[in-house]
Amino acid sequence: MSSTFAFTVHPRARLGEDLARVWSPLGRVPDPVYDAALRRLPLRPVSMAGIHIGGERVGHVVLVPYGARHLLTSPGEGRARVHRAVDKARALGCDVVGLGALTATVTAGGVSLRGRTDIGVTNGNAFTAAIVDDQARRLLRDAVDHASDPHVAVVGATGSVGAAVTRLLARDRAAARLTLVARGTGRLDALAADVGRQVPTTTATSMDAVADADLVILLTASADALLGPQHLAPGAVVLDATQPRNTSPSLVDERPDVLVVDGGVVDIPSLRLTGGNIGLPDGRSYACFAETALLALSGHRGHFSIGVPTLELVDTTRRMAADLAHLGFRAADPTSFGRPVFLRRAVTRTSPSLAVAS
Structure with a gap:
């Protein structure tokens, strides 16, 4: 039985450009304003997009309101914000959450979330x-x-x-x-x-x-x-x-x-995001996103790739992708x-x- 998933993202180097993916008027604000706001304000994570694969809604993209340099220079605060994003994913009813980009880095590849029993975590690295x-x-x-x-x-x-x-x-x-x-x-x-x-x-x-x-x-x-x-x-x-x-x-x-x-x-032809985007066209995703989707669509429960993935986990994802080959899940x-x-x-x-x- 398939389940629903969330995938965490954050603004990258160009803050305004990335935040405009959530709501286009946000792109008009200068980056220095965002830099100060994201660093200083206790902003909450938000569901910025719905995820649809095969015509079915299967999950949410959850935005961590902290930029790439913020995560790298203040990893303790960044980790706390990622943990709150995982809380948000669970509140949305998700069974598994994937850690995108630097949200994986600041949680040591998900190690800091290993104690969670209410939601499965993967860093997408396998x-x-x-x-x-x-x-x-x-x-x-x-x-x-x-x-x-x-x-x-x-x-x-x-x-x-x-x-x-x-x-x-x-x-x-x-x-x-x-x-x-x-x-x-x-x-x-x-x-x-x-x-x-x-x-x-x-x-x-x-x-x-x-x-x-x-x-x-x-x-x-x-x-x-x-x-x-x-x-x-x-x-x-x-x-x-x-x-x-x-x-x-x-x-x-x-x-x-x-x-x-x-x-x-990764090529997933039927993939569509509604309400926002992650910088890729419809039908394509990053592999860490695709791993989370594979787990949800395969009905996986519990944690998957935490820390450094073993080659056995890598081979497992390849088998899951082969089972779902009708949906794509191959290198674009x-x-x-x-x-x-x-x-x-x-x-x-x-x-x-x-x-x-x-």
Whole structure:
């Protein structure tokens, strides 16, 4: 029996632009006003959109009134606001709640909510890892020059999604060698020692280490770890699965030889949001959202992905997606900053690997 779900979101870098998704006149207010208001006022979470899949209403998008930088710089207050959003989800009658973007980060991937018995919690990272892995393999097949000997760099490798994606790539030897980038060395060295038994692996704490990678997978939650044009090899491919993004459209303007693909986007053709949107067109969702929908539509009860997902959980989401394949739940066709891209194998190391629809 299916159940209903909620998915938590928050304003990202451009506060007015994101709040206008709730109510368009909100886009007229300057960002500094929002910055002060969101930081100082005890604003309550709100249901900003209804979720419909297959013509049925299946849940709610719940807005946490706290911006991305607020969540990163004041995680204690941010965590409290996320907890209140989960209360809101339960009050709406939801059986499971998914933690979107930085609402997962400030709750340690949902660990701070583990004690809840009235509602199931998932951080969405198991299916996100599955989708990013699927996207990476497609890019290695269709867009990377050195497809038979690819060097893959994972930025944010010790994070909840990053560790799972790294283990997936190593398990099936999808990469010839791996470079793992993270800020701290303890977990990074342990992860490298583990996957290094399957694939040659190096580690680094600086973005500079991706400079000769064929494919760079961005999975860091840090708003300060921005990938710049100086970091990339000629003809590199970037899979950016971060929210807020760690790339900008100016990157491809300055480096037209580079392909940047939007990561973690899932095709659910019948998906419709009413009353607001999360920055994607109808029929598409982020993978963390899709995981929550999978759980609800499959009748799952209780918590699912908390903290770092195991590969068993990743494989479970793939089985659930296969069971609901009539509704979609597969990696969306590739886009770059929302615009369709058409992949083809690059001919030379310095030639672009894409065509972008205008």
